[in-house]
Amino acid sequence: MALTKWNGILYGGDYCPEQWDEETLHEDIRIMKEYGINAVTLNVHSWCVYQPEEGAYSFGVMDHIIHLLEENGINIVMATGTAALPNWLLKKYPDIMAQSIRGVRNRPARRVNYCPNNKEFKHRIQEICEVLAKHYKDQKNIVLWHLSNELEGHCYCDCCANEYRKWLKERYGSLEALNKAWNTMFWGHVYTDWEQINPPAYDNMVMENVNGAGIDLSAFPTESMEYKRFMTESFKKDFEIEKAAILKYIPDALVTNNFQFREYDYDELAKPLDIVSFDLYPEKNDSPHKAAFFLDMCRGLKKKQSPFLMMEMSPNQASWAMSCPVKRPNEVSSIAVSSLARGAESAMFFQIRRSRAGFEKFHGAMIEHSGRTDTRQGKELKKLGSNLKKMGDSFLGTEVPAEVAIIADWNYKWGIEVTSFPKKGTKYFDEVLYYYKWFHDQNIMTDVVRADSDLSKYKMVVAPMMYMLTEKQADNIKAYVKNGGCFITTYFSGITDYQDNVWLGGYPGLLKDMLGIWVEETDTLYENESNLIQICADGFSQKEYTCGVFCDLLRVEGATVFGKYGKDFYQGQPCITENRYGKGKAIYIATKPDEAFLGALFSKYVQETGVIKVLKTSAGVQAALRKNETEQYLFLINYSAEQQKVELGGKLRNILSNEEESIAMLIPGDYAIYRL
């Protein structure tokens, strides 16, 4: 277990006492103790506090706060505060501000609004982090350093353009290599000087009008994708600067950043971090599998599967949604516990005390504007604190024993969403979630991994719309199947290489032989159209299933056909195939099937491969497992609107009540944790 600097589950949240007076600070600490809070994230927006003007540092306020927290036994997640730049800095160095895709240098406002490549900015964050680390190097209750804050946006300024060229030069070596890799001869855009290369930024009314606002239809998807990689790299380098500055004074400091899964490659962003953190804000009617997927993803971002932190949840309504309902009774707790169930080791919220003004004054907080704790949410938070204390460090450091892996990759997202894809508006992660859902609903633990991850430990690997594939990745997958693995993939997989050049000779390029098929064409259906999968194999509960959206026209070369299209001019042509390859099997889904089909197909292979379900529960109860060599922890959460009874299949010890139970009775939103 890597998360070593604290005991028990971190419970608390972002804390901004600089917005308040001394009296409120003391009241806050009183309430923290009432709630059982043991940790706060400080300093996320405080650069302007400890450096109120150029060259001047002022740690009085911060020292006082930290001292008081220490006295009260509260841990600190110490933010570097570099996401919110002080106004004096932006006024002096206006070039620090990011430039929009339309070419506008934005005025200061919001956060993470800087050019990540600006020299002065880099210099300043290094400086401030060194000063901070030096000042607080002996502060024992600082258990973790929190770099920057929720990243967002890209910059398209001249400074970025220059750094982009350097970055490309380093990666490609020569323009010849770049021109070849990018196929710039398409539409006659061969580069003959590095200076000719620009960020993909323009104000193109024609594109907006012809193709509908909001669709990023770059003429050169490779360039758009590379720029997103470059932006990822740019922000990652800033992480590295901050980390090095901290380690200079605190060699054993742990660093994190809170992810939100926007337009970066988070596998890359995770590299300089010791611990991944996640900000989870599900909406009222979100199916629970959605949060579960991203929690599973968090667990896998640091090469090996490992615990992570929940850095932000909302203790009540969010404020950014179109409609912001309050959280239902137990909803907040169930979100927190379901995160713990999938590998989280904290329950942190945004924020401790609700701001009086600004963008988030209507966003829930642990201490609301009323200042009272005898409220609905106050009571729930208090109970949550009490339960977290009971959990102690029981399951901390345990692993999630997944036998199924889902392959997901930000590069596929970009390939599908940025380019001139045959079905505009396709959202890659929505597609992946569609396939993930069945496993979640069956209480089958899954890891979310990359195509070049070690797959050998998994009984099944599912790769929906695995758009891009390198030769190395293809080899990895083929080795997995050859050695007995069960691999399931779909339409629009293995289409291009890392620079979005199509693998020639029939799709899916490098996987044709493994799958025993090749794809001649892919039909896309309109909204009101559908097709049928007619089953021609045993082991399916229905004879016919609905499908649509994408319909590959296949040629079978060795695979066994399980299903054929039931309509259109390709009626009777195969759409579901299985191919024996080495000791394993490779299954191809050529069309987007209904959920019933996915259930039938996945059931079949779950049975064949012996994948284990955590527990059989009624719909609406999520079961999850964490374990180490000696112990197992079963988590149950009732997401339904009715009371649910779950048979545990034996007497298990409830770690909250410390009683042995063979049946769990859960009211809506309720949860239970058992030690096995």
Add this chain to the structure above:
Amino acid sequence: MALTKWNGILYGGDYCPEQWDEETLHEDIRIMKEYGINAVTLNVHSWCVYQPEEGAYSFGVMDHIIHLLEENGINIVMATGTAALPNWLLKKYPDIMAQSIRGVRNRPARRVNYCPNNKEFKHRIQEICEVLAKHYKDQKNIVLWHLSNELEGHCYCDCCANEYRKWLKERYGSLEALNKAWNTMFWGHVYTDWEQINPPAYDNMVMENVNGAGIDLSAFPTESMEYKRFMTESFKKDFEIEKAAILKYIPDALVTNNFQFREYDYDELAKPLDIVSFDLYPEKNDSPHKAAFFLDMCRGLKKKQSPFLMMEMSPNQASWAMSCPVKRPNEVSSIAVSSLARGAESAMFFQIRRSRAGFEKFHGAMIEHSGRTDTRQGKELKKLGSNLKKMGDSFLGTEVPAEVAIIADWNYKWGIEVTSFPKKGTKYFDEVLYYYKWFHDQNIMTDVVRADSDLSKYKMVVAPMMYMLTEKQADNIKAYVKNGGCFITTYFSGITDYQDNVWLGGYPGLLKDMLGIWVEETDTLYENESNLIQICADGFSQKEYTCGVFCDLLRVEGATVFGKYGKDFYQGQPCITENRYGKGKAIYIATKPDEAFLGALFSKYVQETGVIKVLKTSAGVQAALRKNETEQYLFLINYSAEQQKVELGGKLRNILSNEEESIAMLIPGDYAIYRL
């Protein structure tokens, strides 16, 4: 009565003879007399006519037109023409052009496209107004001066930024005060130099994409609001410049501007004006209560309730709507008369003669492209002119005897629409109209007032979504209730102070004790969701009503509960309360109810407080009253598609037919006016 410079009701419209030849001018005057037109607005777009180049004035054309109008006994509303700047001026001083929120200095086009703070612009409008006033100071048929024209838009240029800083400095005195008032410590944006403050202008793709185009989600709602106040102030100052320039030569001149209710605080804009004017353009199927509300608002913009002018209506279809239906028979007349009924003392149209080209060539005009008057609309305008003549100055100067006040304020609009409100897309005025409608439909005269207005004269005060409240305003309302008033307010009232800082200690801050409740949380519902109000008090016609959108979770502290929620986890919790406070009552509506509930609730208090209905009419007939010490005038307008019979409750003299009637028979669109 302040409107002293003319006799009878002004009838006519915007007149642009400079677009036409001499022959047409004579023909126009012939038609004006045929229609009974007695006033025209001249010069709205004529700056380029009387100042065709720098330093050169040329009044020949204008003098000739004015002379001819004078000869024909037609009054003139004299515009300063400063909304449409001459091209030579913009070419010479390109900085006069406004800069867009994205940072683009716009090219000349349209009107009110200038920076209101530009020095050269200010100098020029002063100069031209002095020249105009000096030239026409003895022109007797000029009865009113019309400053600028329909204001629109904001400017975000560097000049505005500088003036904004000065304005803030003056209002806040110190940065400390400003930082505190704006809570700039939120997200770490403390200002340490006035120069760091900018207009809230940026090109933020992320915000557009994440939150949906068109939603102004400023990170700092206080700043966005303050900028709107500053823009209001900027335009108001330009009014003051123009007014002073006119008064220099014509000390008894009256000045006006035609309001359209866009993004300014019209209470402020009204201050330099002697008379408020309104441009009213209802759409075909608009419910009549909508226009009535804004007419009631116009009446109250000059501290005390006072008459105003209709400066523009359309004599037929508008041209700016998505679909532009022609006006139905009598529709134009009924709009004009319903305005008179609520305090207007003119019936002016845009425009006298329809332009041959340009943005408004498809906009209705009193003289259409055919040039004929034997047309459907020609006949109606002629009849309207005849009727206006019969009305004479009978009811001019009378007041509208309202016993109910609706509180409405542009600051609430901004608080709700600009900030990160929990229900995006909420339109403040739509919400207010929802509550106003019942009073309108019951023929109960209402004033629209501000929270710091003198409320003592009203039997009931209704304040829907009274978002912001200063201590002074709260005191005013409490004094009203203490002295026996009946005050009804709703969810999202009294939330913040003038700088949009939440009043702490439970909502609605300063009004908790008066209302006998406090609000712990506010749930917002999705489109397809609703809740129920279950009545637990006497005096309601139904046991249960529908409600939704906003659902406050209340804590009762002294109030009596009239209704409880019927669904969701807060079933059984109170949602309608009444609290005795001093000699009066304060009623709280915690959720958006259906119209039936509002009818029942308002009926109850109308009965209790003895509020009088003008007349009981069938649905679709609007009744309104104007009165002075000695006389009352009853206005009836049939908005329905069927003939309506209205019993007058006694013999009344119809001032158009000059006959005594006890029953009014009104065909669709028809109207009648009685003297009581």
Add this chain to the structure above:
Amino acid sequence: MALTKWNGILYGGDYCPEQWDEETLHEDIRIMKEYGINAVTLNVHSWCVYQPEEGAYSFGVMDHIIHLLEENGINIVMATGTAALPNWLLKKYPDIMAQSIRGVRNRPARRVNYCPNNKEFKHRIQEICEVLAKHYKDQKNIVLWHLSNELEGHCYCDCCANEYRKWLKERYGSLEALNKAWNTMFWGHVYTDWEQINPPAYDNMVMENVNGAGIDLSAFPTESMEYKRFMTESFKKDFEIEKAAILKYIPDALVTNNFQFREYDYDELAKPLDIVSFDLYPEKNDSPHKAAFFLDMCRGLKKKQSPFLMMEMSPNQASWAMSCPVKRPNEVSSIAVSSLARGAESAMFFQIRRSRAGFEKFHGAMIEHSGRTDTRQGKELKKLGSNLKKMGDSFLGTEVPAEVAIIADWNYKWGIEVTSFPKKGTKYFDEVLYYYKWFHDQNIMTDVVRADSDLSKYKMVVAPMMYMLTEKQADNIKAYVKNGGCFITTYFSGITDYQDNVWLGGYPGLLKDMLGIWVEETDTLYENESNLIQICADGFSQKEYTCGVFCDLLRVEGATVFGKYGKDFYQGQPCITENRYGKGKAIYIATKPDEAFLGALFSKYVQETGVIKVLKTSAGVQAALRKNETEQYLFLINYSAEQQKVELGGKLRNILSNEEESIAMLIPGDYAIYRL
């Protein structure tokens, strides 16, 4: 016949071998021969190939390709390649890049992204065209020169502004004339110096928000229209530069450009071209009349009706649509043959080999990524090639014998779509297509012409929404009717002159006497509203038809009334009239009728005037005719989803099977061509 440089139908497509290696080039040629391809378009994106840097030319690659094609008997359509500018050029002369309507100088990307008036650009395209022509002047297999490529977009830079002013000066002579023609006195925008005139470009958030994004609501529609004419002229001049440069070395060269019908006046753009080319990309469920209309339009762009070329079709799915279905069996062939049927003399596709990367990697191509020809589309293309060979030059040079003309004009489009039209969102060409459809469905051949075309050859002329009309055009139409023509027009016809100034005295200005009516007002209906046409004349199959959207309120002055409105306040007023005028008839449709009414009305006049249908077929079979003095060719295409039987009315020789047939049996997508 003008298309003289080749034998038979050109079959092939855009070819970009520079994206590939030598081996692929040879493979391509092998496949071309397999498919029967006889022509390729080279060089569309190759400027960067033959001029890799300033001053350096490099024809080695191109010479090699051309030589190989020549050896294999393949014709070349030689593009000038000037749509895709080399990066070195744009880096050196950044001002070549176009400036957006919001004022942003775009970064290089895509194609046709230049300022068409830039001096350096003009110099460069002249230079490169001269160099190309000189180098290839003796290359015999170059049968046609292809200038630039699909035009798109407008530029709004200062250079364009200057050229715009010059162009206006030349056309208007004096500012007085321009001010009068543009009615600039509207809103006070009189110009007193040419320098004051600007392109209609601005970033106006207010307009976007008030009126809905995407609607181009210029305040001065005349200016917006003139700017579109100027842009047309700018691009046309670039065509002239390229043409002159080619003719300098190849005096008998033929030049073309491939049209797509965007925001230019294509009648003007066609003038410098010897041959019009068309890029046709119908969507899956498009009704076939839509493509047919634009094909008919292509035929008429060069003053007299004349053959044209299909320069681009897609051999399979497009990639730019929201959803990109594959082409159904025979769909590609039927599109190609229906083009031939209406005057095309080529079947060219985009593109020969599908690119590996870039914007169009998912766009269909003749050689797909698989590289195989034993595919569904491969087989169809091979069959198409074989059939095209059988057709040979049989019908080349023949004409399409249309007896009906539809009047359509880009200026009407702009008048209706750019200005503040009473029904926003009206799409001019959709309206015209609505009227065109019946003729298409009845297999009646139609020409698409302008209002000043020679109409004497037509038995009927239909002019839907003929918005603008000059006196000369009005005279032309009146002369046509006087001499016995049958002319049918609708609401919103003859409204304005060429500068969008309304013709006064009642609509439709110059045509009132001919039509025997005048229009007093035009009502526009909301989406959910409709009216009725009640027939009061003989010869209609129904007593009542539905109508809506636009409803003119007419005054009849001599015309005979055929139909009256059935609803609303204008119930009983006329809406369909016929007027005898000279020897002919002029029919007015005052409201948008349903299709049934149009069928009845058009049938009536088709019968009266003796217009001939090509053949009576069941719905879904398109019949078309080409003929010359001696021969006729009947084309039949089955667009339906079922097999269709067509009786030919006698024995005709099928030029593909070379058999005589009296009945055609056509499977879906199938076609047949008969010589009569």
